[in-house]
Amino acid sequence: MKLTDISNNINEWFDGSGPLADIVISSRIRLARNLAGHKFLSRCSKTEKSLILEKLKEALLSLNLGDKTFYISIDNAPSLSKNFLVERHLISRHHAFGKGPRGVVVSQREFFTAMINEEDHLRIQVLKGGMQLSECARQINHIDDMIEARVEYAFNLRYGYLTACPTNLGTGIRVSVMLHLPALKMTSQIEKFLNATRAMNLAVRGLFGEGTEAAGDFYQLSNQITLGVSEADIVAQFEKAVIPEIVEYENAARKQLLSKNIDILDDKISRAMALLKNAHLISSQEALFLLSHLRLGLNMHDHLGASTPAIKHLCSLRKTSGDVDKTGGLSITTINRLFMLTLPAHLQLNHGKSLDSTHRDALRAKIIRSALNQDK
Amino acid sequence: MQCEICKKNEATIHLTEITEGVRSEMHLCEHCAVEQGVAVKSHVPINELLSNLLSVQPTDEEIFGSSDKQLVCPHCGFTLDRFREEAVLGCPYDYEVFEKKLSPLIKRAHDGKTKHCGKVPSKIPQDAKKQIERLNLQQQLDIAVQNEDYETAAKLRDKIAESKTK
Numbered sequence: 001m002k003l004t005d006i007s008n009n010i011n012e013w014f015d016g017s018g019p020l021a022d023i024v025i026s027s028r029i030r031l032a033r034n035l036a037g038h039k040f041l042s043r044c045s046k047t048e049k050s051l052i053l054e055k056l057k058e059a060l061l062s063l064n065l066g067d068k069t070f071y072i073s074i075d076n077a078p079s080l081s082k083n084f085l086v087e088r089h090l091i092s093r094h095h096a097f098g099k100g101p102r103g104v105v106v107s108q109r110e111f112f113t114a115m116i117n118e119e120d121h122l123r124i125q126v127l128k129g130g131m132q133l134s135e136c137a138r139q140i141n142h143i144d145d146m147i148e149a150r151v152e153y154a155f156n157l158r159y160g161y162l163t164a165c166p167t168n169l170g171t172g173i174r175v176s177v178m179l180h181l182p183a184l185k186m187t188s189q190i191e192k193f194l195n196a197t198r199a200m201n202l203a204v205r206g207l208f209g210e211g212t213e214a215a216g217d218f219y220q221l222s223n224q225i226t227l228g229v230s231e232a233d234i235v236a237q238f239e240k241a242v243i244p245e246i247v248e249y250e251n252a253a254r255k256q257l258l259s260k261n262i263d264i265l266d267d268k269i270s271r272a273m274a275l276l277k278n279a280h281l282i283s284s285q286e287a288l289f290l291l292s293h294l295r296l297g298l299n300m301h302d303h304l305g306a307s308t309p310a311i312k313h314l315c316s317l318r319k320t321s322g323d324v325d326k327t328g329g330l331s332i333t334t335i336n337r338l339f340m341l342t343l344p345a346h347l348q349l350n351h352g353k354s355l356d357s358t359h360r361d362a363l364r365a366k367i368i369r370s371a372l373n374q375d376k
Numbered sequence: 377m378q379c380e381i382c383k384k385n386e387a388t389i390h391l392t393e394i395t396e397g398v399r400s401e402m403h404l405c406e407h408c409a410v411e412q413g414v415a416v417k418s419h420v421p422i423n424e425l426l427s428n429l430l431s432v433q434p435t436d437e438e439i440f441g442s443s444d445k446q447l448v449c450p451h452c453g454f455t456l457d458r459f460r461e462e463a464v465l466g467c468p469y470d471y472e473v474f475e476k477k478l479s480p481l482i483k484r485a486h487d488g489k490t491k492h493c494g495k496v497p498s499k500i501p502q503d504a505k506k507q508i509e510r511l512n513l514q515q516q517l518d519i520a521v522q523n524e525d526y527e528t529a530a531k532l533r534d535k536i537a538e539s540k541t542k
Contacts, residue, residue, distance in 0.1 A: 040465055042458075042462055152499060157500075159482070165463060165464045225489065233519070
């Protein structure tokens with residue numbers, strides 16, 4: 001598989017489908033595992049790392065996942081490819097810019113990826129669109145069983161799966177849900193959400209962009225405690241308590257905007273539209289920020305029946321009524337495509353060469369203008 | 377716990393400061409913490425959490441005396457000093473070799489939890505598997521009782537009793 005085979009499309013988990021997809025972008029579960037009989041990576045020689053890599057690569061490529069799998073070497077990859085894989089959520093930044101023999105096994109539909117020699121010998125993840133944590137849990141558990149039949153994991157009865165960092169000890173599970181919460185932000189309630197998550201020992205990060213910044217009102221919520229709580233209980237906490245509550249808050253904030261603050265809402269949507277349709281230079285941060293408001297407008301129309309003047313105008317850009325196909329017209333899929341395809345590494349990979357930031361900003365603006373001016 | 381300053385709100389921010397070997401603690405609500413100039417971060421990265429945990433731990437000498445500071449893992453050559461620097465361990469055996477030092481840290485990082493509960497690889501002995509399964513049931517029972525779901529609690533209690541007799 002070449003990266004350019006996938007770089008022109010968004011991944012399956014980001015195509016706007018799945019339960020509660022207007023607010024819940026995606027569900028992800030990752031497991032951290034290490035091989036018994038080997039040191040953790042910080043103490044491994046290059047030879048031992050290569051040995052671990054070969055052993056796990058062979059095991060992973062022999063799995064029957066119902067999808068083609070590919071291995072990509074990371075230590076030899078050019079930095080553009082590494083950045084692309086990070087933007088795609090297929091590897092972590094830590095893996096991209098780490099050291100020594102390491103790689104990733106990716107399934108073609110991108111629902112499954114396995115980083116070899118990241119912080120632990122193996123980190124497998126399953127990613128799905130919308131609220132599908134139970135399905136992710138079922139699938140990753142099955143994949144983990146299949147891998148375990150081929151290798152021996154480091155495990156002890158007291159501490160469970162042994163990980164390089166004690167913060168991942170026990171189940172080694174990280175459950176993450178990616179949320180789009182623009183209305184909580186607009187109604188100045190996002191701090192409440194952040195405080196509540198802290199109280200529940202959950203971590204919040206941004207979905208796109210650098211570091212932990214939450215660009216474009218996308219937030220990634222994940223568990224921090226991995227010891228002494230079973231996988232099923234962590235998943236149930238997210239699925240039955242945490243996420244439904246946040247979705248309810250975001251919906252309440254959206255309704256509040258409609259009933260009390262239409263001007264605020266319409267101003268944000270109209271300004272975003274005007275800038276995106278006319279700008280000739282746009283940074284990826286600004287694009288995320290503005291596209292987020294269009295995404296909110298379309299979702300409020302589809303899920304809450306909103307028809308404020310700005311939302312009506314936004315929806316008039318649709319070629320036909322309802323969601324249109326993936327090749328044209330303004331749909332959630334189109335907006336999601338713009339989110340991902342205008343990220344720096346995506347832009348450059350699809351353009352066929354590296355670009356400085358001004359040229360990237362110009363190309364980004366051009367792609368967005370052409371997608372949004374299809375009514376003309 | 378009440379906020380030490382306003383004595384009204386719930387204290388959600390707990391500060392530990394060590395100045396010249398003297399440890400002091402402060403418990404504040406969010407509002408008073410901001411007023412005191414204590415920045416409230418939306419997210420504490422795991423490494424930062426870990427180094428904070430390490431920095432408020434007593435020194436190795438305080439726990440073990442100076443000799444244990446030299447403790448070296450016979451399997452990988454790892455030392456506690458390296459852990460302090462890198463925040464990752466050297467090999468799976470380090471959990472046993474440095475258990476005394478690591479266990480309070482693990483307890484704090486996992487909200488007081490000290491024992492695994494959840495999936496067990498199929499390759500480990502049946503007895504061990506049962507032991508963990510019982511722990512899982514016990515935990516579910518605790519949650520059911522907490523939620524006053526006595527019907528589920530009764531079923532779980534029976535299951536636990538049954539697993540003990542097997």
